[in-house]
Amino acid sequence: MDTRTDDFYPTRLERPVPSFERKDPVIHSQGADRSNGPLSESELEQYERNGFLVFNNFLDRETVQRFREDLRNYEDDESILRSEGTITEPGKQEIRSIFGIHELSDRFDRLTRDRRILDMVHQLLGSDAYIHQSRINYKPGFNGKGFNWHSDFETWHAEDGMPRMRAVSFSISLTDNNPFNGPLMLVPGTHKTWFPCVGRTPEDNYQSSLKNQELGVPSQKDLDRMIRENGIESATGGAGSLIIFECNVMHGSNANMSPWPRSNLFFVYNSVENKLEQPYCGNRARPDFLGNRTHTEPLVPIDSPDLRETG
Amino acid sequence: MDTRTDDFYPTRLERPVPSFERKDPVIHSQGADRSNGPLSESELEQYERNGFLVFNNFLDRETVQRFREDLRNYEDDESILRSEGTITEPGKQEIRSIFGIHELSDRFDRLTRDRRILDMVHQLLGSDAYIHQSRINYKPGFNGKGFNWHSDFETWHAEDGMPRMRAVSFSISLTDNNPFNGPLMLVPGTHKTWFPCVGRTPEDNYQSSLKNQELGVPSQKDLDRMIRENGIESATGGAGSLIIFECNVMHGSNANMSPWPRSNLFFVYNSVENKLEQPYCGNRARPDFLGNRTHTEPLVPIDSPDLRETG
Numbered sequence: 001m002d003t004r005t006d007d008f009y010p011t012r013l014e015r016p017v018p019s020f021e022r023k024d025p026v027i028h029s030q031g032a033d034r035s036n037g038p039l040s041e042s043e044l045e046q047y048e049r050n051g052f053l054v055f056n057n058f059l060d061r062e063t064v065q066r067f068r069e070d071l072r073n074y075e076d077d078e079s080i081l082r083s084e085g086t087i088t089e090p091g092k093q094e095i096r097s098i099f100g101i102h103e104l105s106d107r108f109d110r111l112t113r114d115r116r117i118l119d120m121v122h123q124l125l126g127s128d129a130y131i132h133q134s135r136i137n138y139k140p141g142f143n144g145k146g147f148n149w150h151s152d153f154e155t156w157h158a159e160d161g162m163p164r165m166r167a168v169s170f171s172i173s174l175t176d177n178n179p180f181n182g183p184l185m186l187v188p189g190t191h192k193t194w195f196p197c198v199g200r201t202p203e204d205n206y207q208s209s210l211k212n213q214e215l216g217v218p219s220q221k222d223l224d225r226m227i228r229e230n231g232i233e234s235a236t237g238g239a240g241s242l243i244i245f246e247c248n249v250m251h252g253s254n255a256n257m258s259p260w261p262r263s264n265l266f267f268v269y270n271s272v273e274n275k276l277e278q279p280y281c282g283n284r285a286r287p288d289f290l291g292n293r294t295h296t297e298p299l300v301p302i303d304s305p306d307l308r309e310t311g
Numbered sequence: 312m313d314t315r316t317d318d319f320y321p322t323r324l325e326r327p328v329p330s331f332e333r334k335d336p337v338i339h340s341q342g343a344d345r346s347n348g349p350l351s352e353s354e355l356e357q358y359e360r361n362g363f364l365v366f367n368n369f370l371d372r373e374t375v376q377r378f379r380e381d382l383r384n385y386e387d388d389e390s391i392l393r394s395e396g397t398i399t400e401p402g403k404q405e406i407r408s409i410f411g412i413h414e415l416s417d418r419f420d421r422l423t424r425d426r427r428i429l430d431m432v433h434q435l436l437g438s439d440a441y442i443h444q445s446r447i448n449y450k451p452g453f454n455g456k457g458f459n460w461h462s463d464f465e466t467w468h469a470e471d472g473m474p475r476m477r478a479v480s481f482s483i484s485l486t487d488n489n490p491f492n493g494p495l496m497l498v499p500g501t502h503k504t505w506f507p508c509v510g511r512t513p514e515d516n517y518q519s520s521l522k523n524q525e526l527g528v529p530s531q532k533d534l535d536r537m538i539r540e541n542g543i544e545s546a547t548g549g550a551g552s553l554i555i556f557e558c559n560v561m562h563g564s565n566a567n568m569s570p571w572p573r574s575n576l577f578f579v580y581n582s583v584e585n586k587l588e589q590p591y592c593g594n595r596a597r598p599d600f601l602g603n604r605t606h607t608e609p610l611v612p613i614d615s616p617d618l619r620e621t622g
Contacts, residue, residue, distance in 0.1 A: 180543050180545075220570075255565055257543075258543065
């Protein structure tokens with residue numbers, strides 16, 4: 001591909017090029033805005049240093065249970081089953097993932113507009129935000145495959161045209177995470193560096209990359225160095241825990257070799273000042289359920305949404 | 312297959328049949344023989360209950376280093392590279408495993424005849440023993456694939472004709488094992504039960520099963536129950552640690568997603584009263600490097616072998 005002059009983060013290249021320091025701040029708010037929210041200065045510093053934060057017991061048990069019930073009920077909902085963003089087991093009505101779930105479920109929509117959460121997002125992104133991508137996942141025991149180390153921003157930049165590093169992911173676990181059921185693993189500090197990746201992006205790459213990401217992963221040499229320098233942290237903890245992670249932090253997961261299923265809510269906030277452009281890899285944009293281009297108005301917070309009401 | 316009348320542990324069946332309690336003792340020595348060795352009564356009880364024992368710092372650092380150097384030196388040894396039991400990286404002279412290593416390396420041979428070890432083996436098997444299988448493994452970072460849950464005895468019985476549960480495996484780690492480089496995982500207590508497996512064994516099944524075992528694995532329903540009841544234990548620890556595990560205990564490993572390689576010595580003792588017969592699956596026997604039928608005379612112990620001498 002030809003590198004665009006406005007491309008701050010070249011990737012999917014013909015030849016390896018060295019990594020470099022990111023060109024965007026990690027925390028975008030400044031001055032009084034930085035302290036105006038639920039995240040303490042020490043939490044902000046931790047996020048700046050590691051690229052992620054973990055909060056146990058963020059959602060109460062009853063709300064967790066409601067979201068799990070919703071997921072099972074969707075299997076009887078034809079309009080959800082037929083939705084382009086719904087991934088089912090081959091030949092079965094068993095749902096694995098529903099993308100764009102914030103547009104299908106009131107409960108999920110209310111959660112993404114929770115004032116506590118949006119205030120944190122404002123502290124991190126320094127602006128209003130909208131949902132770039134959302135999904136609810138269910139992986140039964142023994143069947144969950146692992147996922148290679150990658151930066152989400154790398155894909156969002158190359159395949160969705162997200163220009164700058166000004167997005168943040170929220171993942172809320174609906175099941176317990178233990179060392180054996182394939183929990184999220186993160187490499188602290190890697191969000192500070194840009195690792196350009198090698199390889200041309202085929203059209204509609206997402207159809208295979210959602211199952212097994214082979215493009216847009218750093219070289220083994222880079223991975224070797226970054227993990228030896230920074231180590232790996234495993235996000236284990238009970239149902240209801242929240243992980244907030246910066247869009248460029250390197251993460252992955254191993255296979256689930258246990259009988260314990262893994263289920264989670266996942267939603268990404270992007271700054272309204274960082275809306276999607278043409279994909280930097282030069283291909284056509286991915287569908288809206290992966291990279292939202294339609295509903296990009298600022299989310300309006302709601303106070304203490306009752307997530308226990310019918311979703 | 313037709314079930315032989317002398318088959319105490321039918322497996323590779325056409326239809327699922329229920330699991331049942333093993334028909335052999337876990338510890339075969341009795342009376343004074345049981346206490347006549349390095350394993351304490353509490354260690355023996357732990358082995359009886361869980362099916363395995365872990366000893367940290369069993370081999371000293373210098374000896375560990377010698378074995379690692381040996382492995383690298385074998386890559387320049389044509390006779391070892393050409394040996395049927397040597398598995399190299401496709402297209403490279405990089406060794407992944409050498410089977411039958413106790414017959415190729417003096418150092419390894421001396422280790423397997425160490426009096427401390429053979430005295431433990433005698434306590435567990437209640438008789439003299441010989442090496443059923445041995446190997447040295449090297450798995451580089453990022454490349455080690457995981458291995459499904461299985462009982463080794465299931466394969467040794469079906470494909471090698473090992474009649475009874477009277478064998479024990481020794482695994483000595485040459486590298487650190489941490490939660491991220493695919494350590495051995497065991498399901499305590501599973502050695503007490505026989506889980507017959509479903510599926511006909513193709514001829515020369517070992518050529519694919521050494522890479523990915525699909526036959527001879529319990530049903531997901533059985534795995535689900537046994538893990539929920541007994542949990543999973545991960546054998547993490549430093550280089551030089553020893554894991555002793557009973558031939559029928561369920562074990563597996565996840566992929567190595569770290570840069571840290573895993574390397575280990577692995578050798579299996581079988582009782583001289585439990586020599587191989589015709590494979591119970593009805594196929595021809597596997598090669599000697601997987602299931603030794605040639606050198607089955609009792610191992611003669613040597614006192615304090617100097618494993619630091621040239622191997």
